[in-house]
Structure formats: structure tokens, C-alpha cells
Amino acid sequence: MQRIGTDLCVIGAGSGGLSVAAGAAQMGARVVLLEGGEMGGDCLNYGCVPSKALIAAAKHAHAMGAGAPFGVTPVTPQVDYAAAKDHVRAAIDTIAPVDSQERFEGLGVRVIRDYGRFVSEREVQAGEHVIRARRFVIATGSSPFVPPIPGLEDVPYHTNETIWDLRERPGHLLIVGGGPIGMEMAQAHARLGCKVTVIEGDKALGKDDPEAAALVLERLRGEGVEIVEGVQAERVSGQAGAIAVEAGGARHTGSHLLIAVGRKANIARLDLDRAGVKHDRAVEVDARLRTANRRVYAVGDVAGGLQFTHVAGYHGGLVIRPILFGLPATAKTAHLPWATYTDPELAQVGLTEAQARERHGDAVTVARFDYAENDRAVAERKTDGFIKVMVVKGRPVGATIVGAEAANLIGLWSLAIANRLKMSAIAAMVAPYPTLGELNKRAAGAYFTPKLFESPAVKRVVGLVQRWLP
Numbered sequence: 001m002q003r004i005g006t007d008l009c010v011i012g013a014g015s016g017g018l019s020v021a022a023g024a025a026q027m028g029a030r031v032v033l034l035e036g037g038e039m040g041g042d043c044l045n046y047g048c049v050p051s052k053a054l055i056a057a058a059k060h061a062h063a064m065g066a067g068a069p070f071g072v073t074p075v076t077p078q079v080d081y082a083a084a085k086d087h088v089r090a091a092i093d094t095i096a097p098v099d100s101q102e103r104f105e106g107l108g109v110r111v112i113r114d115y116g117r118f119v120s121e122r123e124v125q126a127g128e129h130v131i132r133a134r135r136f137v138i139a140t141g142s143s144p145f146v147p148p149i150p151g152l153e154d155v156p157y158h159t160n161e162t163i164w165d166l167r168e169r170p171g172h173l174l175i176v177g178g179g180p181i182g183m184e185m186a187q188a189h190a191r192l193g194c195k196v197t198v199i200e201g202d203k204a205l206g207k208d209d210p211e212a213a214a215l216v217l218e219r220l221r222g223e224g225v226e227i228v229e230g231v232q233a234e235r236v237s238g239q240a241g242a243i244a245v246e247a248g249g250a251r252h253t254g255s256h257l258l259i260a261v262g263r264k265a266n267i268a269r270l271d272l273d274r275a276g277v278k279h280d281r282a283v284e285v286d287a288r289l290r291t292a293n294r295r296v297y298a299v300g301d302v303a304g305g306l307q308f309t310h311v312a313g314y315h316g317g318l319v320i321r322p323i324l325f326g327l328p329a330t331a332k333t334a335h336l337p338w339a340t341y342t343d344p345e346l347a348q349v350g351l352t353e354a355q356a357r358e359r360h361g362d363a364v365t366v367a368r369f370d371y372a373e374n375d376r377a378v379a380e381r382k383t384d385g386f387i388k389v390m391v392v393k394g395r396p397v398g399a400t401i402v403g404a405e406a407a408n409l410i411g412l413w414s415l416a417i418a419n420r421l422k423m424s425a426i427a428a429m430v431a432p433y434p435t436l437g438e439l440n441k442r443a444a445g446a447y448f449t450p451k452l453f454e455s456p457a458v459k460r461v462v463g464l465v466q467r468w469l470p
């Protein structure tokens, strides 16, 4: 057994752990980083990167059949599904060096490729090493939750960890779960030529604004994706190539099955009780991301809040302050955006309209602008969509965008909320013409329109000034 003494031990080399390790090492701390699986974690290997790469391939396939309104004869694309998966692999391989053991060792981090578990309040064991550290950061992420559906264990199924290795194109992909994973994969596979059925126990994209989600679902249905809502998958049967899912009294049959019903925090291997770290289904943290053990922090998916790469990165940046400098830092959530990369994209930051009305009642004004009124959207035939901004006392408290480039557009509202900017600051911005970026400015304009153009007081003032102006 080799004993190592260090300032900081980071457990998990995904989006959160890598942010902490890179920042701390570059600022002079001695850092040990443990990773039991692949460097880069879920996002690089099984999540964001492969999903966005497959979506990109699907977008190309879709475009080949969608040129008619532009005067371009549609053709049925010849999809080589295995080659699309090669593209997915290439995207992962291109990004992998940034998250690699070599790069982190180059930054001065000691990387140990093994799973870690607490053996005391101050020590973690990983293989042949026992690491005693001043501070620990748990950044072990999450894994696909596989529900105990009768029959599932006897049938071949995929999760987000295995679907990227599938090289034969599914004839008919059954997807259980209509959250972001389910819907992104549904549209991508439909566009790559698969028949797709989504079985959703409640409402598909149910965590998002219902009006915006409905627009996405309408598009997916229009592209041939069958979406069955309000029915739980109750039983699974069959074998490779012929699988049946029974749900709500109906039997859905397909060739392949993807389970996408949410995540479970990776805490089972950690022996958290040995460290006095409280946990339920995730590690319990306070607003400063501290656990019940004052030497131990938790960041990212394992901390049980919003489960996104940029949130794990944000957490990582935050905990460096107390760990390195002893300064307090509180995690805020109001400005954290998320996006679902369907076409149209669906993005949210802060409160939805329903949440804003519940919290602020009549004090909320909803400023809205439609893509159909944006000239660039018209030129590109991307007119499906809208932006809604929830405003209280002149400041945005939330924004919902559904439509082309929604994920890019939402960033401005995160900036506004993070810095408590007023709507006047967004209205003062000048966006180049013609861009989708104008949508943000026009939404701010829509907030002021009734105040300026429908106000008798403003009309009276203008009338008065005009009488006296030389």
C-alpha cells in the first residue's frame, strides 16, 4: 500500500472534477485526481459529445430531404449508420486529449486510474494507494437509472453508455423516457432513417415550459416520431431484433430498446458513511457545496441538483475558492441555463412562466417575440419558435426560448440574470442585422412597447414638447 499526502484529492475526472483539478493545480495546490473509468467522464464519452455529434449527422440527413422550399430537389439520403458512429467516435477522439491523463499530469496533477472509496474521514483508498488530503472533492457524476421493469433484465437494451457502440442501424428504436436524452435520440434516429417510438410515463420534456415543449413535440411528430405520453413501461419481453414494451394496455414492438428514464448518482462505491458524508439518493450539500464532513465538497451530477456539464464546471470553479483561499463561495442557481438540442432547440434559464407567476403573481410581465417576425428566421425558413422573458420590476427573472439556435441565444439572459441587468440594458444592445440575435433585443423591446407606444402619458408629453420645439 502506498501512502500519499496531498492538499486536495478529487474523486472523478469528469466535467466537474477536471475543472477543480486543473484550476487547483495551476494555482499551486498539490492535487491527486482519481478516475475509475474513462478520463472526461460522461459528457465526453457517453453524453454531450457523442449525442451532439450524432445529432449533427442527423441534421445533414434531414437537410437532404428538406430543400424543396429553397428550390433544391430533395433526395432520400443514403445513411451509413456505422459511418455516422465513426463520426461520433472521431468527435470524442478529437476532444479527448484536453481531458487526458497526459494533459493533467502536464499540469502537475497526480492522476490515479482507479475507483476511490473513503476509508476514514480524511483518507481515500484507490487500488494500492491511500490518499490523505486536506480537502476532498467528490465529483463522481451519475449513471443511467435502469428501472425495475419486469422482463427488462432478460432483454437486450441500450442506455446512453452503450448506444454509441451500436453499429447496425435500428429498424425500429423503442425509447422508454421522453426527457432530453429520449427526445434528442428520438429525433436523431428518425432523421437517420429509423422508425422511432417514445414511451413516456408522464409528459415528454415535462421539465420545460409546456408551450415551448409542445412546439418541439409537434415537430418531432411531424418528422414521424411516435410519442406516447402518460403511460409507464410496465413489462418488456422478446429478444434481440424483436422487442415488445407493454405500456398503458398497448404493446409496442421494435427492433432495439433504449432506456432513458433519468440518472442515479454514483455514490455506491464511495463508502460515504466511513467519511461521515450524509447522502440520500445523492450526496447532501449545502449552498456552498459542503457536505456533512467539513473537509469534503461535492460538485456536479453527484450533488443532486441540475445535471449539466456547465453546472458541474460552475461548481468546480466555485469550490476552488474555499479550498485554496479559505474564502466562502455560494452556488447560485437562478442564472444556470439548460438546453435540449432537438430541432427546434429548447432553452431555459431562471423561472419558467408558470414558476414566475406562482412566485411573483401579478408582478410578472411576460415579454414575448416570435421567430416569425425575425427577418433572418424568415430568410432561412426557421420561423417556428418564440422567446418569452419573465420580468419583475424591470429585471428578467427567467427566459424560455424555443427555435433555431435557442441554446446560443439563452446565454444573454444568463448574463442578465447573473448581473441583475435591467431590460433597458438588453434593449440598449445593438444586434447586427439580420441575425437571430435580434430576437433577444426585440423581446426586450416588446417589454417596453406597451409602456412607450400605448401610454396616454407618453402621448401627452410628446404632444406638449412638439408644441414648444422650435
Ligand SMILES: Cc1cc2nc3c(=O)[nH]c(=O)nc-3n(C[C@H](O)[C@H](O)[C@H](O)COP(=O)(O)OP(=O)(O)OC[C@H]3O[C@@H](n4cnc5c(N)ncnc54)[C@H](O)[C@@H]3O)c2cc1C
Residues within 6 Å of the ligand: 011, 012, 013, 014, 015, 016, 017, 034, 035, 036, 037, 038, 039, 040, 041, 042, 043, 044, 046, 047, 048, 049, 051, 052, 114, 115, 116, 117, 139, 140, 141, 142, 160, 181, 266, 269, 270, 299, 300, 301, 302, 307, 308, 309, 310, 311, 312, 341
Ligand atoms: C446522453 C447525454 C447527453 C447529455 N448532453 C448534455 C448536454 O448537451 N449539455 C450538458 O450540459 N449536459 C449534458 N449531459 C449531462 C452531462 O453529461 C453531465 O451533467 C456531466 O457529465 C456531469 O459531470 P460530472 O463531472 O458531475 O460527472 P461525470 O462526467 O459523470 O464524471 C464523473 C466521473 O467520475 C468517475 N467515477 C465515478 N465513481 C468514481 C470513484 N468512486 N472513483 C473514481 N472515479 C469515479 C466516473 O468514471 C466518471 O468519469 C448529457 C448527459 C447524457 C447522459
Ligand SMILES: NC(=O)c1ccc[n+]([C@@H]2O[C@H](COP(=O)([O-])OP(=O)(O)OC[C@H]3O[C@@H](n4cnc5c(N)ncnc54)[C@H](O)[C@@H]3O)[C@@H](O)[C@H]2O)c1
Residues within 6 Å of the ligand: 147, 149, 176, 177, 178, 179, 180, 181, 182, 184, 199, 200, 201, 202, 203, 204, 205, 206, 207, 231, 232, 233, 260, 261, 262, 263, 306, 307, 308, 338, 339, 340, 341
Ligand atoms: N441537452 C442536454 O443538456 C442534455 C441532454 C441529455 C441529458 N441531459 C441530462 O441528463 C439528465 C437525464 O436525462 P433523461 O432524459 O434520462 O432523464 P429525465 O429525468 O430528464 O427524463 C426521464 C423521463 O422518463 C420518464 N419515465 C420515467 N420512468 C418511466 C417509465 N417506467 N416509463 C416511461 N417513462 C418513464 C419520466 O417521466 C421523464 O420524463 C437530464 O435531466 C439532463 O440533466 C442533458
